[in-house]
Every structure is written in C-alpha cells, then in structure tokens.
Amino acid sequence: MQTTNPSGRPKVVIVGCGFGGLEAARKLQKADVDVTVIDKTNHHLFQPLLYQVATAGLAAPSIAAPVRSLFRKQPNITTLLGEVAGIDPATRSVHLANGDRVPYDHLIVAAGATHSYFGHDEWSSVAPGLKTLADAFEIRRRVLLSFETAEITADLEKRRALLTFVVIGAGPTGVEMAGTLAEIAKHTLSGEFRHIDPSSAQVLLVEGGPRVLQAMPESLSQKALEQLERLGVEVRLNARVTAIDANGLEVQTGGGADGSPVDSYRIDSSCVVWAAGVAASPLGRMLGTATGVECDRAGRIKVEPDLSLAGHPEISVVGDLAAAMSHAPGKPPKPVPGVSPGAKQMGRAAAANILRRIAGQPTVPFRYADYGNLATIGRNSAVVDLGTPFGPLRFSGRLAWLFWLFAHAYFLIGFRNRVVVMMDWAGAYWSFQRNARVVADVQGKSES
Numbered sequence: 001m002q003t004t005n006p007s008g009r010p011k012v013v014i015v016g017c018g019f020g021g022l023e024a025a026r027k028l029q030k031a032d033v034d035v036t037v038i039d040k041t042n043h044h045l046f047q048p049l050l051y052q053v054a055t056a057g058l059a060a061p062s063i064a065a066p067v068r069s070l071f072r073k074q075p076n077i078t079t080l081l082g083e084v085a086g087i088d089p090a091t092r093s094v095h096l097a098n099g100d101r102v103p104y105d106h107l108i109v110a111a112g113a114t115h116s117y118f119g120h121d122e123w124s125s126v127a128p129g130l131k132t133l134a135d136a137f138e139i140r141r142r143v144l145l146s147f148e149t150a151e152i153t154a155d156l157e158k159r160r161a162l163l164t165f166v167v168i169g170a171g172p173t174g175v176e177m178a179g180t181l182a183e184i185a186k187h188t189l190s191g192e193f194r195h196i197d198p199s200s201a202q203v204l205l206v207e208g209g210p211r212v213l214q215a216m217p218e219s220l221s222q223k224a225l226e227q228l229e230r231l232g233v234e235v236r237l238n239a240r241v242t243a244i245d246a247n248g249l250e251v252q253t254g255g256g257a258d259g260s261p262v263d264s265y266r267i268d269s270s271c272v273v274w275a276a277g278v279a280a281s282p283l284g285r286m287l288g289t290a291t292g293v294e295c296d297r298a299g300r301i302k303v304e305p306d307l308s309l310a311g312h313p314e315i316s317v318v319g320d321l322a323a324a325m326s327h328a329p330g331k332p333p334k335p336v337p338g339v340s341p342g343a344k345q346m347g348r349a350a351a352a353n354i355l356r357r358i359a360g361q362p363t364v365p366f367r368y369a370d371y372g373n374l375a376t377i378g379r380n381s382a383v384v385d386l387g388t389p390f391g392p393l394r395f396s397g398r399l400a401w402l403f404w405l406f407a408h409a410y411f412l413i414g415f416r417n418r419v420v421v422m423m424d425w426a427g428a429y430w431s432f433q434r435n436a437r438v439v440a441d442v443q444g445k446s447e448s
Contacts, residue, residue: 009034010358012351013094013104015084015283017044017067019340020110020319023347029074031355036102038094040083042067045133046412048340049421051173053136054273055143055180056188056434060133062420065413084111084283089291089312106314106354109287110347113320113338116277116298123244127272130173139273141439143181146271147189150196161268163201166249168241169276170207171215172375175224177273178205179378182231187379187432203233204267206251208240208276213383215337216373220383223396227381244272278338284321291315296323305333305365307350313357318346326368336368340411345369376404379429 010033014021017039028035046063053060071077080102086095087107094102115129128138143165150162165185167178182203189198205212205228211221212228212235228235236251243250248268254260280299288295293309295301300323301309307324309315318324324346325333336342345368353363372386372393382400386393405425412418428434 010105011036011103012106012108012354013038013102014108014110015039015087015094016110016112016281016319016321017070018047018110018112018319018343020112020343020347020350021108022070023344024108024110024318024351025071025074025077027348027351028076028355031076031351033076033106033354033358035074035077036080036104037067037071037077038080038082038084038096038102039067040081041132042081043133044070044413046417047131048408049412050130050133050136051177051180053133053436054130054139055177055184056140056437057180057428058421058424059436060136062417062424063412064133065417070413087283087287087290087315089315092314104314106357107316108347108350108354109283109315109317109321110319110343111281111283111321113278113280114282115274116279117274118277120244123274126246127168127244127249127274129274130177140436141441142271143184144437144439147193147196147198147201149270151193152195157268159196161248162270163196163198164204164267164269164271165201166204166206166267166269166272168206168249168272168274170205170209170212170235170237171275172213172373174205174207174273174275175212175228176376177275178203178233178235179228179231179376179381182228182233183378183432184434186232188434188437190432204269205233205235206239206241206249206267207235207237210237212237213373213375216375216383216385217392217394220385220394220396224375224377224383227377227383227396231378231381241276246270248272278320280321284317287315287317298323306353306363307346307366308353308363313363316350316353318350319343322346324366324368327365328367334368336366337370339373341371342368374400374404374407376401 012033012035014037043064049063052058068079082096085097117123146162150159153159165181167174185201186199213221213224240252242252252264255262284299284301288301302323305327307316320338324336349366370387376382380398380401382404383396384400409418
C-alpha cells in the first residue's frame with residue numbers, strides 16, 4: 001500500500017548519488033512521481049578520475065559537482081544531505097542518523113562500495129584507500145609530504161623509506177596510481193629539490209595475483225606490465241601482503257599450486273596506498289538483515305532479475321551494492337561487473353521498472369551491455385578492450401591513451417568540468433606540471 005503524499009503522487013526515494021543513483025534520478029525526471037535523493041555528501045563524484053586528485057593532477061571541483069546543482073531543473077526532485085542509519089521495510093521508511101524518517105513507496109538503494117582490507121581494518125590508518133575526496137586529499141598529503149620530509153632528512157635509511165612508494169593491488173586504480181606516482185617522481189618534481197633527487201624514488205606495485213589488470217585479456221595485461229616497467233614502476237606479482245604498519249609492510253611470496261617455497265620479506269615505506277579490495281557499503285548487510293535477503297561475501301545484496309529484492313518488489317538495489325546478474329535472451333545469466341557503466345545501466349533499469357510497476361505493467365530483467373574496459377598507465381600509455389558487434393577491439397599505447405582521455409572527459413558531469421579537465425591535461429602534457437600540488441594542512445586534519 002502506498003503512503004499518502006501531499007501531491008498525491010508516488011514517492012520514490014533514492015539512497016546515494018553516485019553513478020547508479022544519479023542515472024535513476026535522471027530517468028525519473030519527467031515522471032509523475034516525487035523523488036527524494038539522500039546522500040551523505042553534497043556532491044556527485046566522478047570516481048574514475050579520483051586518483052588524479054590524489055596525485056595533484058586535477059583539483060577536486062573538476063571531478064565533482066554539487067548534487068543540488070545537478071537537479072535544479074528537476075522540480076520533482078528533493079535533495080537531502082544525510083547519512084542513512086537504517087531502512088524499515090515494514091513501515092516503508094528510511095531512517096537518517098539525525099533521527100528523521102523519510103517515507104517511500106518505492107526505494108532505490110545505490111549506496112556504493114567502500115574499502116575492504118580482508119579482515120585487517122587496522123591497516124586503514126597506515127594504508128589509505130581511494131573512494132572519496134577525503135581519501136584523495138589524504139593520499140595527496142602523504143605523497144607530497146614524503147618528498148618534503150625526505151628533503152630535510154639526513155639519515156639515508158629514513159630518506160630511502162620516505163622515497164619508497166608502495167601501491168597494493170594492480171587493478172585499474174592501482175595501475176593508474178603507480179604509473180602517475182612514477183611520472184611525478186621522474187618529471188613533475190625535477191629540479192625542485194636541492195638535497196634529494198626525486199627521480200631516485202622507488203615506486204612499487206604489489207599484486208597478490210599472477211598479473212596486473214586481471215579483468216582484462218592476458219595480452220593487454222602483459223602490455224600494461226611492460227608500459228609500467230618503462231615508466232620505472234617495479235611490479236611484484238604473486239606477492240601477498242601479510243602486515244602493514246606506519247613504517248612499511250610485510251610481503252609473502254610462494255606457497256602456491258606450483259609448490260614454490262614460501263618466502264617473506266619487508267619493504268620499508270612511509271607512503272602506502274591501498275587499492276586491493278572493495279566491499280559493499282555496510283548498508284547492504286543492514287538491508288539484508290531487515291528484509292531477510294542474503295548477501296554475498298563482499299556484502300553485496302542478492303537481487304532478483306529486475307533488480308528488486310525477493311519479497312520486497314518496492315525495493316531495488318543497484319551499483320556496487322547489488323550482486324546482480326545480466327539476463328541476455330538465450331544466454332545463461334552472467335555477473336554484472338562492478339564498474340561505472342554497470343551502475344549507470346542498473347540505475348536507469350531500476351527506475352524504468354518502478355515506472356512499469358506504477359503503470360501496472362510487468363517488470364523486465366536487467367541486461368548489461370558490456371562496452372569494454374579502459375585503463376591508463378601514464379603519459380602516452382594505456383590499454384583498451386572494447387566490445388563491438390564484430391568482436392573485441394584491443395589496443396594499447398598512445399592511441400589507447402588518447403581514447404582514454406576523450407572517453408573520460410566526455411562522461412564528466414557538466415560542460416565546464418570537461419573544458420577545465422581538458423585544459424589541465426593539455427597543460428600537464430606539455431609542461432609535466434601538476435598544478436594541484438597544494439596541501440592545506442600538513443597534519444591531515446582538514447582539506448578543501
């Protein structure tokens with residue numbers, strides 16, 4: 001039974017304004033419904049370029065847009081800044097941390113993902129991950145202050161640790177971060193220090209699996225590895241991190257199916273970045289408990305083919321929070337990858353199914369259109385794996401890098417952001433400079 005609304009229209013609540021939530025809200029722009037978007041931040045973040053804020057290539061406003069400005073021309077949308085503390089399916093209401101309750105007739109949960117330290121949450125303070133602007137500011141602070149501290153450190157062993165940068169995890173974020181750190185050391189900071197040589201910095205990419213970019217074809221993984229090594233990144237594969245502290249990390253190799261002996265060693269480093277694990281927002285398990293729906297090991301809640309929850313068709317879950325399957329006609333269901341195109345498509349599909357329910361029509365199963373994967377490694381270096389009607393199109397190098405640049409600029413929110421980012425990239429390409437190398441608080445208490 002629908003809750004009453006002053007307007008008499010169905011009330012749709014969307015939790016989260018990432019890629020999935022934003023697309024769902026846009027899909028409902030002209031619908032005869034009232035929409036409330038709830039997010040714990042006041043901005044939509046273009047996460048694929050977040051590492052560029054962390055490495056001082058872009059300023060935060062270039063990849064973020066105020067949520068309210070995105071919906072200023074959609075009078076049927078209300079935006080609330082708040083953190084969701086719970087969802088009550090019995091009363092069809094969303095509970096906020098401040099005690100307020102927001103009723104709904106239909107609910108879309110798009111709360112996204114957070115870091116997973118595989119049971120070692122204590123590592124988060126010494127190896128920050130990269131999911132939010134606050135994370136990016138903290139990593140940028142640590143990277144820049146490592147060079148600054150090395151400049152005033154006479155002890156050679158301490159200086160070596162300060163100039164050793166470790167990225168854990170060789171997925172797209174880890175590869176992009178490691179490649180960019182190598183460029184900063186070898187080009188951006190050249191000539192700026194008097195007591196250290198920034199190009200002597202060591203950038204390590206540590207991966208527990210057998211290759212980088214494991215979601216990509218093996219041929220592109222190999223090309224990515226070669227491009228990383230040309231940039232000066234030292235890649236260590238089949239290397240499992242067993243401990244991290246403020247002064248470095250412990251790594252274990254061997255002991256695999258090949259019967260190789262187990263070996264352990266330590267890396268002294270003052271700057272470690274975590275890019276190895278992703279887990280669904282805690283809201284997933286919270287919602288699973290409230291509805292009796294099972295969650296997978298990563299905390300993603302299992303959804304029906306139309307992205308709703310079993311026994312609760314009024315609740316849909318999209319994006320990184322959903323353990324969703326793609327249901328293509330005549331083919332077995334396939335898991336939907338945790339990438340931004342998947343979240344966008346799920347957001348639109350969930351909103352479309354809500355409109356079908358309101359109209360008394362049957363919902364349709366979600367079908368994911370896979371357009372491929374992109375990853376940049378550094379200047380003139382990238383790999384592209386595109387899906388086409390004629391089969392996969394795979395290429396690397398400068399052409400792939402240009403394709404990556406224009407694709408990411410195109411999908412940015414807002415014309416101004418596209419222009420600013422392209423101008424920043426052009427300036428950085430010709431000058432090797434990164435103009436966002438500003439740290440507002442060396443203690444890391446706040447940043448803007």
